[in-house]
Amino acid sequence: MISDFRNKTAVLTGAGSGFGLECARIGAKLGMHLVLADVQQDALDRAVAETQAAGAQVLGMRVDVSKADQVEALGAATLARFGAPHLVFNNAGVGSGGLIWENSLQDWEWVIGVNLMGVAHGIRVFTPMMLAAAEKDAAFQGHIVNTASMAGLLNAPNMGIYNVSKHAVVSMSETLYQDLALVTDQISASVLCPFFVPTGISESHRNRPEGTQASRPTRSQLISQAMSDKAVSSGKVSAAEVAQKVFDAVAANQFYIYSHPKSIGSVQVRMEDILLSRNPTDPFAHKPELGVDLRKALRG
Numbered sequence: 437m438i439s440d441f442r443n444k445t446a447v448l449t450g451a452g453s454g455f456g457l458e459c460a461r462i463g464a465k466l467g468m469h470l471v472l473a474d475v476q477q478d479a480l481d482r483a484v485a486e487t488q489a490a491g492a493q494v495l496g497m498r499v500d501v502s503k504a505d506q507v508e509a510l511g512a513a514t515l516a517r518f519g520a521p522h523l524v525f526n527n528a529g530v531g532s533g534g535l536i537w538e539n540s541l542q543d544w545e546w547v548i549g550v551n552l553m554g555v556a557h558g559i560r561v562f563t564p565m566m567l568a569a570a571e572k573d574a575a576f577q578g579h580i581v582n583t584a585s586m587a588g589l590l591n592a593p594n595m596g597i598y599n600v601s602k603h604a605v606v607s608m609s610e611t612l613y614q615d616l617a618l619v620t621d622q623i624s625a626s627v628l629c630p631f632f633v634p635t636g637i638s639e640s641h642r643n644r645p646e647g648t649q650a651s652r653p654t655r656s657q658l659i660s661q662a663m664s665d666k667a668v669s670s671g672k673v674s675a676a677e678v679a680q681k682v683f684d685a686v687a688a689n690q691f692y693i694y695s696h697p698k699s700i701g702s703v704q705v706r707m708e709d710i711l712l713s714r715n716p717t718d719p720f721a722h723k724p725e726l727g728v729d730l731r732k733a734l735r736g
Contacts, residue, residue, distance in 0.1 A: 437624065437689035440523055442467035445564060447510070449501050449554065450528030455583060455628070458679035459525055460672040464492040464507025471514045471521065473499040475528070488589040493518075501528045501554030502546075511561035521652045522576070523686060525582040526558035527628075529601075533660025534653075535734075543597055551601035552608075554596075555582050559612060563623075570622040574644030578623035579686045580611045586631045586696070591704045591717055594660045594730065599723035611693055626685050630678055659733050 438444060447462045450456035452474035461468050464487040474480040477498050484496035495517050499506045511545070514521055530550045532543055559580065564577040587595065588602030609627035616623050653661070678695045685693045694700065705717050718729030 437438045438686055440578055441683070442524075443469065444522035445462065445471065445520075445551070446470040446523040446525065447471040447473070447514055447521045447558075448525040448527060449473045449558065450583070451496075451497065452476050452483050454675050455630070455679055455682070456525065457483050457526045458676045459682055460487050461490070461492040461676075462679055462683055463487075463523075464490040467492075467494045469495075469518045471497070471518065473497050473501070473528070475500050479657075489577070491686070497676075497692075500550075500556060501526075502549030504557050506552075507554070507561050509555035511565065513625075514562075515565060518580075520576075520606050521562060521694075522566075522578050523559060524562045524566070524578075524580045525583070525682070526555040526580065529583055529585075531595075533595040533663075534597075534657035535594060538654045538656055539597045547601050549596050551598070553606045554670050555605050555608060558582075559608070563612075563616075566623050567620060570620055576622055579689075580612065580623070580625045581682055581686065581693075582612070582733060583628045583630075586699055586703075588627075588629055590706055590719075591609075592664075592732075594656055604642070621708070624689050624691075626682075626691050626693055627679070628693045628695075629700050630683060631673075643721050655736065656734055662732075698719070716731055 441463065446459070446468050448456045448460055448463070450472065452462050456474070459596065460470055460472055460483055470487055470492050472480060472483050472494060473496075474483070475498065480496050484494050490496050495513060497510050498511060499510050501507055528550060530547055532539070532547050563580065566580075569577045570578065584605040584606055585598070585602040587599045588606035592600050606627055607627070609625055611627040616625055654667035663683055673695050681693055684690075702719075709716055718727065720730075
């Protein structure tokens, strides 16, 4: 766990908005050196300017985390400017929905590339740096936080491609935690599983690379977008509150980080389905009218 954040270095992907930006703001207040990465240049520039104005030393880089060479360049630049980072927040992510068989190859490559491979590249690039620093300095403390989602613990209908990517991030994070524990006591890991929180996730398509756009969204994808917009915009827990939970968890060496702890009840139902070998429980059992409306909309 990191007990004192002052003068420690944090690398944050997806730093131009949402959880990444709010964590950058907290890091600046705590006196951290910041490495901010985002695929959206204007948002990144604003984040860099704001955190520099708050007194932080900041390195900003435009990075598409799905590209291995760009994350490797981010790692090299971090090492050259600040040395090995103490906190790595693999946070960049995108959202996409619709019936799972209607997702195009481009949909799969985009979402898996950012949500899954982006985290994999972050782990692959930064963990060895942190381990080398820990080997040289017994006082070195490091922590890696990966952003998954409650969709990594549940399987809500009509958002399969997102569910798949986030389940993989939970698995990767749990494995990272266990693997680190085999080789060091100085570095650990956490996974962030937020529920619906007002961030830019429902507007992910704004940063979709050219040439990967679907020619025309299907009915299920339009419905999923509308439901996501409504759920995200009406979230009552702020991104700033979740960012504080991240720092509290790092300081306490807490692995699972939830924005909405009460939603864990749905995870328990899923686990019971698995343990009892029963068919998956209706996800709308607690709000049947939602299921009725969704089926009606999809069957048109």
